[in-house]
Amino acid sequence: MLRLDLSNLDSRRIGSQGIDLEQALRAHKKRLEAARDALWGRKGDPAEFLGWIDVPEDTQTLRKVLRYREANAWVEDLVVLGIGGSALGAQAVNAALGKGPVRLHFVDNVEPEPILELLRSLEPRKTLVNVISKSGSTAETMAAFLAFRRWLEEALGQDWKRHVVVTTDPARGILRPYAQAEGLPAFEVPPAVGGRFSVTCPVGTLPLAFVGVDLEALLAGCRKANETAQAQVEANLPAQSALVHHLLSQKGKSVNVFMPYSTRLRYLPDWFVQLHDESLGKAIDREGKVVHTGTTAVRAIGTTDQHAQVQLFREGPHDKLITFVRLEKPTEDLKIPAVAGLEALDYLFGRSFFELLDAEAKATAHALAKAHQPNFAFVLERLDAYTLGWLMQHLMWQTAFLGELWNINAFDQPGVELGKEYTYALMGRRGYEKLAAELKAEGVE
Amino acid sequence: MLRLDLSNLDSRRIGSQGIDLEQALRAHKKRLEAARDALWGRKGDPAEFLGWIDVPEDTQTLRKVLRYREANAWVEDLVVLGIGGSALGAQAVNAALGKGPVRLHFVDNVEPEPILELLRSLEPRKTLVNVISKSGSTAETMAAFLAFRRWLEEALGQDWKRHVVVTTDPARGILRPYAQAEGLPAFEVPPAVGGRFSVTCPVGTLPLAFVGVDLEALLAGCRKANETAQAQVEANLPAQSALVHHLLSQKGKSVNVFMPYSTRLRYLPDWFVQLHDESLGKAIDREGKVVHTGTTAVRAIGTTDQHAQVQLFREGPHDKLITFVRLEKPTEDLKIPAVAGLEALDYLFGRSFFELLDAEAKATAHALAKAHQPNFAFVLERLDAYTLGWLMQHLMWQTAFLGELWNINAFDQPGVELGKEYTYALMGRRGYEKLAAELKAEGVE
Numbered sequence: 001m002l003r004l005d006l007s008n009l010d011s012r013r014i015g016s017q018g019i020d021l022e023q024a025l026r027a028h029k030k031r032l033e034a035a036r037d038a039l040w041g042r043k044g045d046p047a048e049f050l051g052w053i054d055v056p057e058d059t060q061t062l063r064k065v066l067r068y069r070e071a072n073a074w075v076e077d078l079v080v081l082g083i084g085g086s087a088l089g090a091q092a093v094n095a096a097l098g099k100g101p102v103r104l105h106f107v108d109n110v111e112p113e114p115i116l117e118l119l120r121s122l123e124p125r126k127t128l129v130n131v132i133s134k135s136g137s138t139a140e141t142m143a144a145f146l147a148f149r150r151w152l153e154e155a156l157g158q159d160w161k162r163h164v165v166v167t168t169d170p171a172r173g174i175l176r177p178y179a180q181a182e183g184l185p186a187f188e189v190p191p192a193v194g195g196r197f198s199v200t201c202p203v204g205t206l207p208l209a210f211v212g213v214d215l216e217a218l219l220a221g222c223r224k225a226n227e228t229a230q231a232q233v234e235a236n237l238p239a240q241s242a243l244v245h246h247l248l249s250q251k252g253k254s255v256n257v258f259m260p261y262s263t264r265l266r267y268l269p270d271w272f273v274q275l276h277d278e279s280l281g282k283a284i285d286r287e288g289k290v291v292h293t294g295t296t297a298v299r300a301i302g303t304t305d306q307h308a309q310v311q312l313f314r315e316g317p318h319d320k321l322i323t324f325v326r327l328e329k330p331t332e333d334l335k336i337p338a339v340a341g342l343e344a345l346d347y348l349f350g351r352s353f354f355e356l357l358d359a360e361a362k363a364t365a366h367a368l369a370k371a372h373q374p375n376f377a378f379v380l381e382r383l384d385a386y387t388l389g390w391l392m393q394h395l396m397w398q399t400a401f402l403g404e405l406w407n408i409n410a411f412d413q414p415g416v417e418l419g420k421e422y423t424y425a426l427m428g429r430r431g432y433e434k435l436a437a438e439l440k441a442e443g444v445e
Numbered sequence: 446m447l448r449l450d451l452s453n454l455d456s457r458r459i460g461s462q463g464i465d466l467e468q469a470l471r472a473h474k475k476r477l478e479a480a481r482d483a484l485w486g487r488k489g490d491p492a493e494f495l496g497w498i499d500v501p502e503d504t505q506t507l508r509k510v511l512r513y514r515e516a517n518a519w520v521e522d523l524v525v526l527g528i529g530g531s532a533l534g535a536q537a538v539n540a541a542l543g544k545g546p547v548r549l550h551f552v553d554n555v556e557p558e559p560i561l562e563l564l565r566s567l568e569p570r571k572t573l574v575n576v577i578s579k580s581g582s583t584a585e586t587m588a589a590f591l592a593f594r595r596w597l598e599e600a601l602g603q604d605w606k607r608h609v610v611v612t613t614d615p616a617r618g619i620l621r622p623y624a625q626a627e628g629l630p631a632f633e634v635p636p637a638v639g640g641r642f643s644v645t646c647p648v649g650t651l652p653l654a655f656v657g658v659d660l661e662a663l664l665a666g667c668r669k670a671n672e673t674a675q676a677q678v679e680a681n682l683p684a685q686s687a688l689v690h691h692l693l694s695q696k697g698k699s700v701n702v703f704m705p706y707s708t709r710l711r712y713l714p715d716w717f718v719q720l721h722d723e724s725l726g727k728a729i730d731r732e733g734k735v736v737h738t739g740t741t742a743v744r745a746i747g748t749t750d751q752h753a754q755v756q757l758f759r760e761g762p763h764d765k766l767i768t769f770v771r772l773e774k775p776t777e778d779l780k781i782p783a784v785a786g787l788e789a790l791d792y793l794f795g796r797s798f799f800e801l802l803d804a805e806a807k808a809t810a811h812a813l814a815k816a817h818q819p820n821f822a823f824v825l826e827r828l829d830a831y832t833l834g835w836l837m838q839h840l841m842w843q844t845a846f847l848g849e850l851w852n853i854n855a856f857d858q859p860g861v862e863l864g865k866e867y868t869y870a871l872m873g874r875r876g877y878e879k880l881a882a883e884l885k886a887e888g889v890e
Contacts, residue, residue: 007888084752108749109708110805112779112798140748142790143781143801150782174789181786195752254764255700255741263554274753281757283816294761296700298743303585304553306864307529307640308719312726315860316739319699334557336588337595341626344619345587347874353557356588356872360555363867366889370863371728415760418815419751422808427801429792443452444811 001381002225002390004237005326008369009244009376017318017372019247021240025233032239035404040230049411051192052396055200056222056389061188062215065202068165068185069209075102075128078210079118081144082132082203083108085195086167088274089204089392092267093218097385098211107144115147124155128210130165132203134189136173139423167202194411196275197396200389214385221389229397238397241376245321245398246405248374249295253321256295257313260325261302261361264383268325269299272395279399279410286407293406295321303360310364314371322368322375325391326361329382330354446826447670447835449686450771453814454821462763462817464692466685470678477684480849485675494856496637497841500645501667501834506633507660510647513610513630514654520547520573523655524563526589527577527648528553530640531612533719534649534837537712538663542830543656552589560592569600573655575610577648579634581618584868612647639856641720642841645834659830666834674842683842686821690766690843691850693819694740698766701740702758705770706747706806709828713770714744717840724844724855731852738851740766748805755809759816767813767820770836771806774827775799 011018025032042048055061080087087108094104105118129152131145152160166186168175179186187202198204200222205215228237245256256276258269281294300309302324313320336356338349348356361377368375378394380387403410425435426445439445456463470477487493500506525532532553539549550563574597576590597605611631613620624631632647643649645667650660673682690701701721703714726739745754747769758765781801783794793801806822813820823839825832848855870880871890884890 013887083749088753109746110748110798110802111706111708112775112802113777114708115798116777116779137789138752139793139801139805142787143793143798146781146784146787146790146793147779147798149784174787178786254762261556263556263559270753277754277757277761281759281761283760292760292762294757296741296743296757296761296764298741301554303555304528306861307583308533308715309722310864311858311860312722312739312741313860314726314864315728315737316722316726316741317699317737319741330557332558332561334561334592336591339591339594341623342587342591342619344582345591347869347872348584348588348591351872353555353560353588353592356584356868357555357557359868359871360584360864362889363871364864366884366887367864367867371860413756415756415758415816416751419755419759419805419809419812422812423801423805424792426804426808427792427796439811442458442811444807 002237002387002394003379004241005377005379006244008365009374014369014372014374017251017374019244021244024243024247025240028243029233031405032233032236032243032401035401036229036236036239038404039400046192049192049194049197050400051190052194052197052200053226055190055193056219056226056393059219061202062205062219065187065205065209066215068206072128074126075210076126077103077105077122077128078207079105079107079122079127079129079148080132080207081107081129081141081148083138083140084274085198086132086134086138086141086203088196088267088271089199090207092265092271093199093204093208093213093388094211095267096264096383096388097213098208100211102210104207104211108140110140110143115144119147119151124152124163128163128165130167130207131175132167133175134169134173134195136168136175136178139420165206167206196278199271199392217385218389221386221391222393224386224390225393225397228394238394239401241394242398242401242405244376245295245402248321253319253374254295255298255320257298257300257309257320257322259300259302259305259322261357262325262327262383263301263304265325266301269297269301271392273297273299275395275399278413280402280406280408281415282408283415286409291408293408302364303357306360306364310368313373314368318373320373322373324361324365324375324377326358326377326379327383328379331383447682447832447839448824449682450822450824451689453810454689454819459814459817459819462696462819464689466689469688469692470685473688474678476850477678477681477688477846480846481674481681481684483849484845491637494637494639494642495845496635497642497645498671500635500638501664501671501838504664506647507650507664510632510650510654511660513651517573519571520655521571522548522550522567522573523652524550524552524567524572524574524593525577525652526552526574526586526593528583528585529719530643531577531579531583531586531648533641533712533716534644535652537710537716538644538649538653538658538833539656540712541709541828541833542658543653545656547655549652549656553585555585555588560589564592564596569597569608573608573610575612575652576620577612578620579614579618579640581613581620584865610651612651641723644716644837662830663834666831666836667838669831670835670838670842673839683839684846686839687843687846687850689821690740690847693766698764698819699740700743700765702743702745702754702765702767704745704747704750704767706802707770707772707828708746708749710770711746714742714746716837718742718744720840720844723858725847725851725853726860727853728860731854736851736853738853747809748802751805751809755813758818759813763817765818767818769806769810769820769822771803771822771824772828773824776828
């Protein structure tokens with residue numbers, strides 16, 4: 001169960017920085033319906049990259065993933081070679097719900113020292129390497145794959161092939177033919193699914209199958225979010241939270257803090273930051289107009305960041321919309337015991353950690369509202385696979401709705417191309433000699 | 446060795462979004478000198494909270510810390526109970542330089558499930574608990590202490606006292622008398638040192654002593670930063686990077702991205718975010734005027750966030766100043782091997798991971814400059830204790846200089862008080878009944 005708590009957006013509570021959502025929903029009903037219908041209508045066209053809507057229905061692929069996991073019970077360490085959307089989703093869900101027994105490692109950078117440390121800590125015979133790149137050309141992931149591939153072969157000879165599993169495009173790129181030539185098991189990133197929307201396909205589900213996450217429930221939660229995204233605006237939760245973002249961005253809220261009150265959800269903000277920033281930060285709109293859209297998502301964790309960022313959120317500029325994620329019930333709770341000699345803390349004695357967490361979440365949100373800093377919460381009944389799947393798919397929908405409201409393509413990332421080309425030039429890749437010379441003339445080498 | 450690379454701020458390269466730092470230094474020389482002299486002049490006054498300047502000179506306390514570590518060679522797991530400034534510094538340095546053999550665990554939240562998981566994984570006989578709270582009243586830390594204290598006693602009886610070490614104010618608060626009454630070893634947070642400036646005192650050094658960090662070198666690096674902070678503005682690195690922040694904030698850059706190109710430095714942005722946000726986000730200036738100062742620090746890691754946030758940084762609104770941290774040399778490097786069948790990647794064959802990391806850092810910075818997104822870099826000769834100490838103390842100085850330029854108190858955090866009071870009210874603490882009733886009337890309970 002997921003619901004929105006919008007009480008700290010209410011203009012009766014926070015004044016001119018607030019909104020009256022019911023009224024706003026009426027005023028924007030046509031526009032939201034048009035956005036909803038446009039998204040559902042374009043879903044069938046692969047060029048629109050809306051494949052993530054249907055992936056949670058694909059129980060056949062999930063069964064294939066689960067069979068692969070069962071057939072590889074020998075795995076003790078699973079190394080995911082993937083960066084950005086190829087790592088963040090599985091990382092977030094694993095931290096929230098993973099229960100082993102396999103240890104997951106994410107290689108999402110190319111700094112040599114941590115890679116060396118990981119290689120030295122692993123037993124190749126017990127290690128499975130999952131290389132994830134839709135295009136097969138991601139420099140960081142492929143560099144890591146070259147190193148792990150060589151390491152496996154040096155330790156295991158031809159047996160290295162049992163220790164690699166590939167997740168890539170079904171047809172395009174260099175990893176698919178390589179997997180075929182070497183006879184490696186390979187899973188598909190559906191062509192119409194972008195990296196940041198890929199957690200429900202094998203990019204996410206394959207690693208998560210190895211740490212005991214209830215993937216059936218995760219996908220069922222996603223389907224529930226789809227259901228709400230199809231509803232009338234009055235019951236359409238993603239349309240509603242997207243409208244909140246839209247209206248607050250019009251009030252000058254250029255920063256979106258995403259702050260779950262949960263250590264288990266500590267990687268969810270990183271996943272959200274990518275989803276939000278890469279989808280919505282665009283220079284050009286669908287008509288070709290220069291727009292420079294985008295609000296900046298900021299990661300925070302409650303209660304921890306009450307002691308780091310909340311000072312700024314409360315007293316700093318009024319440029320923020322804060323999204324909390326709050327849990328209604330713990331999975332398991334722990335009593336705070338009484339200790340003689342520390343009676344000054346007797347207000348804690350006999351209470352529970354969850355009660356304290358919950359009080360801090362509500363107290364902080366209310367203190368921010370008192371300072372006219374608008375905030376709202378996703379309230380999850382509890383932290384389980386169904387609810388987390390619902391929330392993640394909800395956030396994908398929220399992002400898609402915002403793309404429609406802002407008339408931009410939320411599913412591409414043209415702004416990262418030039419950096420890639422400069423990297424190729426600096427690495428001496430063939431065909432980039434001219435660019436390398438240009439960079440050198442500008443003092444970059 | 447630490448230096449600034451300001452080439453991507455140069456207005457000849459990035460146009461009107463840039464600055465000419467040499468000219469700006471001349472124009473602001475008087476103001477920067479006044480800030481420098483004010484900070485050094487106020488240093489002796491405990492009420493000014495500038496104790497962090499002198500702490501790196503305190504080799505006597507460091508020796509005491511190292512002796513304590515030597516006397517406790519039995520420790521296999523060290524649990525730090527601390528939140529915000531009581532955890533972030535040690536966390537950042539440990540991730541960068543910690544080499545064990547002791548495992549560090551940070552309990553910086555009150556979600557019950559992760560605490561239960563940690564308690565179940567620990568062997569009390571081999572565990573040392575370091576409770577860190579300057580005031581002794583931090584609800585999260587003290588709740589955790591009550592639980593760990595009880596857990597130790599249940600397992601070890603009166604021997605629990607050997608397994609607790611306290612870091613707190615030398616006189617104030619409830620932890621100091623408690624440590625005295627129970628005969629617990631206790632270290633001091635100097636009264637004139639705030640949490641976010643405390644990494645060089647036992648708050649940071651005690652845990653770091655257990656993971657083999659070269660603390661002598663760390664403090665020597667801090668002293669080097671002090672030296673540069675005393676220099677004429679032309680050689681005063683903190684004054685210079687503070688001026689960059691100041692001038693860019695005047696150009697509407699309200700978001701400060703902090704992006705080290707290093708997985709080992711993955712927690713440094715979290716430490717910086719607290720330092721920056723909590724120090725500079727203030728409603729009221731030193732004259733009592735309502736100002737709502739503060740720019741929002743954003744965490745990013747290169748190369749990883751090239752695949753998450755750089756799309757927004759490049760194409761989104763021009764509201765950002767990006768600070769990179771770049772290393773000039775690796776501690777240890779790793780070759781990228783050639784693999785038959787993957788010749789499309791031959792530009793990587795025989796190169797090294799560090800070369801790729803370095804190329805991506807330079808490529809990304811330059812691509813951002815091409816989009817007129819101003820950025821600069823702290824360039825570290827290598828990642829070691831001396832250089833990291835220098836950088837961290839530099840960033841404390843940068844923050845202090847900004848506080849002076851903005852005429853605010855960078856050393857308090859009044860904005861977190863109301864949230865604490867609401868928490869007390871919701872937890873039923875004596876004396877907060879009226880506030881609890883008010884909250885209930887507003888629908889918060």
